[in-house]
Amino acid sequence: MSVLMTLRVTGDPTAVEKLAADDGALFQGVVADGTGRGLISHHFYGSETEVLVVDEWDDEASFQAFFERSGPQIEQVMAAAGVTTQPTIEFWRPLEVGDDVG
Structure with missing residues (x-):
């Protein structure tokens, strides 16, 4: 059964977007490596400070x-x-409650 991993850090989300625009190959390389190691899906999110x-x-x-x-x-x-x-990394398992969407 797959797991959800969350990694949370204090930082500047705009700077992450700028790095991705300037060096997209860095991000694509990390994703390619992860996909070859068991990554199913991957998403970045940002708030004002995280x-x-x-x-x-x-x-x-x-x-x-x-x-x-x-x-x-x-x-x-x-x-x-x-x-x-240091990043806060947590793992989450799906709960079978019968109300999944998507």
């Missing part, structure tokens, strides 16, 4: 292996966003 990544992975171990391997590229994105703290 960046949130929401991914679906085959399992928690697949994400952990990816995160260890892609650390330098991920650190580059975080540095561009002005992140100075």
